[in-house]
Amino acid sequence: xxxxxxxxxxxxxxxxxxxxxxxxxxxxxxxxxxxxxxxxxxxxxxxxxxxxxxxxxxxxxxxxxxxxxxxxxxxxxxxxxxxxxxxxxxxxxxxxxxxxxxxxxxxxxxxxxxxxxxxxxxxxxxxxxxxxxxxxxxxxxxxxxxxxxxxxxxxxxxxxxxxxxxxxxxxxxxxxxxxxxxxxxxxxxxxxxxxxxxxxxxxxxxxxxxxxxxxxxxxxxxxxxxxxxxxxxxxxxxxxxxxxxxxxxxxxxxxxxxxxxxxxxxxxxxxxxxxxxxxxxxxxxxxxxxxxxxxxxxxxxxxxxxxxxxxxxxxxxxxxxxxxxxxxxxxxxxxxxxxxxxxxxxxxxxxxxxxxxxxxxxxxxxxxxxxxxxxxxxxxxxxxxxxxxxxxxxxxxxxxxxxxxxxxxxxxxxxx
Amino acid sequence: xxxxxxxxxxxxxxxxxxxxxxxxxxxxxxxxxxxxxxxxxxxxxxxxxxxxxxxxxxxxxxxxxxxxxxxxxxxxxxxxxxxxxxxxxxxxxxxxxxxxxxxxxxxxxxxxxxxxxxxxxxxxxxxxxxxxxxxxxxxxxxxxxxxxxxxxxxxxxxxxxxxxxxxxxxxxxxxxxxxxxxxxxxxxxxxxxxxxxxxxxxxxxxxxxxxxxxxxxxxxxxxxxxxxxxxxxxxxxxxxxxxxxxxxxxxxxxxxxxxxxxxxxxxxxxxxxxxxxxxxxxxxxxxxxxxxxxxxxxxxxxxxxxxxxxxxxxxxxxxxxxxxxxxxxxxxxxxxxxxxxxxxxxxxxxxxxxxxxxxxxxxxxxxxxxxxxxxxxxxxxxxxxxxxxxxxxxxxxxxxxxxxxxxxxxxxxxxxxxxxxxxx
Numbered sequence: 001x002x003x004x005x006x007x008x009x010x011x012x013x014x015x016x017x018x019x020x021x022x023x024x025x026x027x028x029x030x031x032x033x034x035x036x037x038x039x040x041x042x043x044x045x046x047x048x049x050x051x052x053x054x055x056x057x058x059x060x061x062x063x064x065x066x067x068x069x070x071x072x073x074x075x076x077x078x079x080x081x082x083x084x085x086x087x088x089x090x091x092x093x094x095x096x097x098x099x100x101x102x103x104x105x106x107x108x109x110x111x112x113x114x115x116x117x118x119x120x121x122x123x124x125x126x127x128x129x130x131x132x133x134x135x136x137x138x139x140x141x142x143x144x145x146x147x148x149x150x151x152x153x154x155x156x157x158x159x160x161x162x163x164x165x166x167x168x169x170x171x172x173x174x175x176x177x178x179x180x181x182x183x184x185x186x187x188x189x190x191x192x193x194x195x196x197x198x199x200x201x202x203x204x205x206x207x208x209x210x211x212x213x214x215x216x217x218x219x220x221x222x223x224x225x226x227x228x229x230x231x232x233x234x235x236x237x238x239x240x241x242x243x244x245x246x247x248x249x250x251x252x253x254x255x256x257x258x259x260x261x262x263x264x265x266x267x268x269x270x271x272x273x274x275x276x277x278x279x280x281x282x283x284x285x286x287x288x289x290x291x292x293x294x295x296x297x298x299x300x301x302x303x304x305x306x307x308x309x310x311x312x313x314x315x316x317x318x319x320x321x322x323x324x325x326x327x328x329x330x331x332x333x334x335x336x337x338x339x340x341x342x343x344x345x346x347x348x349x350x351x352x353x354x355x356x357x358x359x360x361x362x363x364x365x366x367x368x369x370x371x372x373x374x375x376x377x378x379x380x381x382x383x384x385x386x387x388x389x390x391x392x393x394x395x396x397x398x399x400x401x402x403x404x405x406x407x408x409x410x411x412x413x414x415x416x
Numbered sequence: 417x418x419x420x421x422x423x424x425x426x427x428x429x430x431x432x433x434x435x436x437x438x439x440x441x442x443x444x445x446x447x448x449x450x451x452x453x454x455x456x457x458x459x460x461x462x463x464x465x466x467x468x469x470x471x472x473x474x475x476x477x478x479x480x481x482x483x484x485x486x487x488x489x490x491x492x493x494x495x496x497x498x499x500x501x502x503x504x505x506x507x508x509x510x511x512x513x514x515x516x517x518x519x520x521x522x523x524x525x526x527x528x529x530x531x532x533x534x535x536x537x538x539x540x541x542x543x544x545x546x547x548x549x550x551x552x553x554x555x556x557x558x559x560x561x562x563x564x565x566x567x568x569x570x571x572x573x574x575x576x577x578x579x580x581x582x583x584x585x586x587x588x589x590x591x592x593x594x595x596x597x598x599x600x601x602x603x604x605x606x607x608x609x610x611x612x613x614x615x616x617x618x619x620x621x622x623x624x625x626x627x628x629x630x631x632x633x634x635x636x637x638x639x640x641x642x643x644x645x646x647x648x649x650x651x652x653x654x655x656x657x658x659x660x661x662x663x664x665x666x667x668x669x670x671x672x673x674x675x676x677x678x679x680x681x682x683x684x685x686x687x688x689x690x691x692x693x694x695x696x697x698x699x700x701x702x703x704x705x706x707x708x709x710x711x712x713x714x715x716x717x718x719x720x721x722x723x724x725x726x727x728x729x730x731x732x733x734x735x736x737x738x739x740x741x742x743x744x745x746x747x748x749x750x751x752x753x754x755x756x757x758x759x760x761x762x763x764x765x766x767x768x769x770x771x772x773x774x775x776x777x778x779x780x781x782x783x784x785x786x787x788x789x790x791x792x793x794x795x796x797x798x799x800x801x802x803x804x805x806x807x808x809x810x811x812x813x814x815x816x817x818x819x820x821x822x823x824x825x826x827x828x829x830x831x832x833x834x835x836x837x838x839x840x
Contacts, residue, residue: 050718053720055688056724059687108720108723172590172652176585232652234649234652238649298716301716302651302713315460329719333719333754335748338748
């Protein structure tokens, strides 16, 4: 971790120490005596965003250690997360063995898939440095990466500064203080809305519900600008329990007309089974079919049995239940139909579109058929592309920034 | 809901009324039939109150003429007990109700291998089956009510507080974590064996799990605090405990780690410096005898991290176990696809109460997983092992298994003694 950090922030200390420039130096030194040398360029920069995590790369680098210890080989860890292995007189099979281990680490990433039909492997490129032509090509690639690194490092320094401003991570010692502030702060003005829209083939839309939520980012600004709320998932979840209670308290003070517009709220399962929710239920009364309760898939998995009670108690009283936060990739690993919710909220990500893998798409298609396309809500929709992708799969319920704009347009009577 | 629960307490449930009725039916069962309509199998949006009411309403004419008696159960199922001679009328009504839900998968996908829409009984010849059904339903409802109440009642919360201590809060957690840095935890490490158990209930030790006893930790460091009261705070605490366990395992003199062992590690910890340091100190051959237990809670926090961690661990030579699965969880997730070597199913009497459906589902799962071992854990009594064996599970862990080991030890000791006496 420290080692990696020093690479990415070395810009300020003078760029000559960067891994790219060290690699260039090395290449220059072997240029006139390059017999037996070759380089393997491992394109980790092309991994999906969620696999490009610093600790993943760290572990990937460690995989090379046995090879480096017993051979004439050097590993360069570039700013863009690519790895370059420069070897002298090592059997290709020995290097292959290590590269395959690294490939295995990322086996769920499309980058690591071996394409039988193609000549080129996307994961690695090999350069025979003893060939003048290969050497020149590789040298210019590295020179290009070096320039790019300089720019990225400057950018990274800026982002680092921003990260600093995210502040101290949540910890048990600051949690209690924050929780107290959260319970006493003004909150009603922070409630935001996002529309879930049913899009009809003709382009007409109908509001399914409006999600009411409190933006954690804004809460942080108001009570603890110096604290990073998102660094620790468990302690963050703890705070959401308090936030639930605040949101319910505000919503319980409202008056609900006979035919108010359907709303949805995102709650911890523990909140659904709490007194705060009972109080809310008394206010909503006979209009519970206009309220949708969303629960997070993490919460559901932590205790499926309690989720089952919460779901039954909600559905019996007329509420509709949504499972929120489903990563489309996770659909390959679990069957959400067993959760017997009314809706499943699947998060759109660009990876879905760029994936190009027919297997994954057909898998998602079969899940959607299985749960029923009327039960799926595609969330985090920020582009028209996402809507088109969803419609093509038979999905008709959408939510996200793009949908909010769309809903506004519909609201103002414009034809889409 | 509090009000509803109160009024329920004073009013007998349909399930209890049904059981009562079936008891009384015994004396005139000769000319009665029963139909059980499985509306609980419908999709949730098809079994709302109004749907069930509409379905039940079809029986009104027969009921008002006193030809039958209806019970609408909590799970939306309908039971109708009627006089034999009204079988044709009843059949027509059931057909009509079927038609009401004709677009639901329960109907559209009905086949030889799926549960039927309705089950018919003859009160005379099938009386035992009907009585068993009514008893199960009443029991399930009673349990459901007590659980729901336990979760909702301030009274229950108070009781839990008296029995288990004050619920954990962030301040206490902060203090505990500071204390844990200095405390010597080696005397809190416990070992429990995972055994295969043969038909004579003789256990064979396969490997042992090392863990820090939360109960003892509470008693020695935090008397009067219920550390598991808040799920999220507890999860955070386990990360600290995992790191302490790793450092104890590195210093082999602090605890003995003979034989094949397993221990819990959060995914965040697998990817941390602490684990890398641990891994550096472990010889390659030792890794093969270690099983890393991952928590299901971690799985969906960050699936990419889980997949990466699993791949990394297995590549290094460790085996990976997914811990703490309930029946619901084990049915939901694709263990093969997740690539774990083993998993632990938590024993609960519900597994038996679930009847044939659960039994069949689990047997199928055990077969399907083949080499990937399912361990039934937290086995407190013989019922657990008997159930496990009936669905094909071979590996067990828990207090009852520890008893079997002790018993087996005593038996062997006696045998040795007997042999010595014989020799003399």
